[in-house]
Amino acid sequence: xxxxxxxxxxxxxxxxxxxxxxxxxxxxxxxxxxxxxxxxxxxxxxxxxxxxxxxxxxxxxxxxxxxxxxxxxxxxxxxxxxxxxxxxxxxxxxxxxxxxxxxxxxxxxxxxxxxxxxxxxxxxxxxxxxxxxxxxxxxxxxxxxxxxxxxxxxxxxxxxxxxxxxxxxxxxxxxxxxxxxxxxxxxxxxxxxxxxxxxxxxxxxxxxxxxxxxxxxxxxxxxxxxxxxxxxxxxxxxxxxxxxxxxxxxxxxxxxxxxxxxxxxxxxxxxxxxxxxxxxxxxxxxxxxxxxxxxxxxxxxxxxxxxxxxxxxxxxxxxxxxxxxxxxxxxxxx
Numbered sequence: 001x002x003x004x005x006x007x008x009x010x011x012x013x014x015x016x017x018x019x020x021x022x023x024x025x026x027x028x029x030x031x032x033x034x035x036x037x038x039x040x041x042x043x044x045x046x047x048x049x050x051x052x053x054x055x056x057x058x059x060x061x062x063x064x065x066x067x068x069x070x071x072x073x074x075x076x077x078x079x080x081x082x083x084x085x086x087x088x089x090x091x092x093x094x095x096x097x098x099x100x101x102x103x104x105x106x107x108x109x110x111x112x113x114x115x116x117x118x119x120x121x122x123x124x125x126x127x128x129x130x131x132x133x134x135x136x137x138x139x140x141x142x143x144x145x146x147x148x149x150x151x152x153x154x155x156x157x158x159x160x161x162x163x164x165x166x167x168x169x170x171x172x173x174x175x176x177x178x179x180x181x182x183x184x185x186x187x188x189x190x191x192x193x194x195x196x197x198x199x200x201x202x203x204x205x206x207x208x209x210x211x212x213x214x215x216x217x218x219x220x221x222x223x224x225x226x227x228x229x230x231x232x233x234x235x236x237x238x239x240x241x242x243x244x245x246x247x248x249x250x251x252x253x254x255x256x257x258x259x260x261x262x263x264x265x266x267x268x269x270x271x272x273x274x275x276x277x278x279x280x281x282x283x284x285x286x287x288x289x290x291x292x293x294x295x296x297x298x299x300x301x302x303x304x305x306x307x308x309x310x311x312x313x314x315x316x317x318x319x320x321x322x323x324x325x326x327x328x329x330x331x332x333x334x
Contacts, residue, residue: 004036004037004130004134005018006018006036008310008312009021009024010024010036010109010129010130010136010312011023011024011025011027011028011126011127011128012027012113013110013113013307013310013311014310015310019035019036020034020036020127024127027125028125028126028127028139028141029073030073032073032075032076033076034073034076034077034078035076035077036127036128036129036130037129037130037132038078038129038130038131038132038137039077039078039079039132040080040131040132041131042093042094042131042132042133042135044094044135067092067093067095068090068091068092069090069091069092069093070085070087070089070090070091071087071088071089071090071091071139072085072086072087072088072089073088073089078129078139086145086149087142087145088141088142088145089139089140089141090139090140090142091129091137091138091139092104092105092137092138092139093105093131093135093137094135094137098244099242099243099244100242100243100317101243102135103242103243103313103314103317104138104238105128105137105138105312106128106136106138106311106312106313106317107238107239107242107243107313107317108126108138108236108237108238109126109127109128109138109311109312110307110308110311110312110313110321111209111211111237111238112124112140112234112235112237113126113307113311114209114303114304114307115202115205115209115237117303117307118296118300118303118304119201119205119297119300120296121201121202121205121234122198122231122233123233123234123235123237124140124141124142124143124233124234124235125140125141125143126138126139126140126141127139128312136312140235143222143232143233144222144232152222152223152224153223154220154222154223154232155188155221156216156217156218156219156220157176157181157216157217157219157220157221158172158173158215158216158217160184160188160221161176161184161216163175163176163216171252172216173216173217174215174216174250174251174252175216175251175252176216176251176252176253177252177253177254177255177256177257177259178203178249178251178254178255178256178279179255179256179257179279180253180257181216181219182199182283182284183257185199185221185231186284188229189221189229189230189231190228191228192284193284196283196285197293199219199231199283200279200280200283200285200290200293201293201297202219202234203255203276203279204276204293204294204297204332205237205297206237206249206250207248207249207271207276207328207332208297208325208328208329208332209237209238209325209328210239210240210241210242210246210248210324210325210328211237211238211240211250212240212241212244212246212247212249212250213236213238213240213246213250214237214249214250215250215251216251218236218250219232220232239321239324239325241324242317242320242324248269248270248271254271255271255275255276255278255279256278256282261275262274262275262278264334270331271331272331272334273294273331273332273333276290276294277290277291277294297332298329298332301326301329304322304325308322308325
């Protein structure tokens with residue numbers, strides 16, 4: 001691919017930067033002047049680097065189908081962790097076995113940036129990085145590692161629900177509803193009313209941006225310094241419809257524990273605004289608060305379009321991304 005010339009910050013998507021902007025460096029790399037170019041070739045093109053990535057991937061004990069590598073910031077250099085080292089970043093290169101594989105890192109990065117910048121959703125810090133051959137990868141800062149290297153306890157909702165392959169089958173992480181996750185938030189989170197509104201906004205966001213992978217393991221609770229639990233920062237947000245043919249919701253029962261759907265939902269195959277009002281009420285949010293929480297998702301289209309235009313998606317995928325988004329916005333206005 002030759003020289004990697006850019007003019008958009010690969011962290012914040014702000015214009016006018018040939019590397020990370022000061023804001024991007026502060027958010028993702030503690031203000032260290034990190035290069036956006038890794039000191040590795042893509043594992044696809046360099047056998048020596050591929051062996052390093054394979055060895056690292058074996059050591060990293062984070063669940064998920066997509067390959068993940070453990071990285072740390074060594075002074076101003078991002079590098080793979082070695083044996084016994086605690087990684088503070090997770091790198092996700094271009095995956096396999098889905099359509100438009102080369103677009104996955106930029107898709108996840110854009111979706112995470114929209115969540116934070118447009119809707120104020122608390123997300124894991126993230127950016128794009130580039131291998132020396134120009135191929136990009138997604139990198140995210142671990143939010144469960146404290147500055148002293150010790151870990152905060154994190155529990156995903158499959159664990160909290162007590163389900164796994166042994167008692168719920170190979171698709172266990174999809175065998176639930178978003179209402180049932182809400183019940184677990186009420187059970188385990190002392191300040192659940194505050195966290196429930198954040199959770200509601202995240203469910204609406206996932207619908208609006210066609211995130212069909214929002215399953216039980218992609219939501220979590222994070223231990224605070226006081227020893228209680230709050231909703232973890234959002235992670236693994238992306239428009240899955242770009243890559244696979246999936247449903248409106250990842251969980252098989254969708255919004256409600258009994259799997260119920262409104263008449264219009266049954267007729268059209270899509271939920272509408274009233275379904276989210278009903279969902280909010282069921283999980284303990286007043287109608288007035290639901291209306292306020294939904295308002296940002298019914299507006300702010302220009303901000304979404306601006307970030308999409310600045311993203312590292314290819315031009316055809318940018319258009320597809322926005323087409324999916326506007327289709328969902330129309331459903332929310334019914």
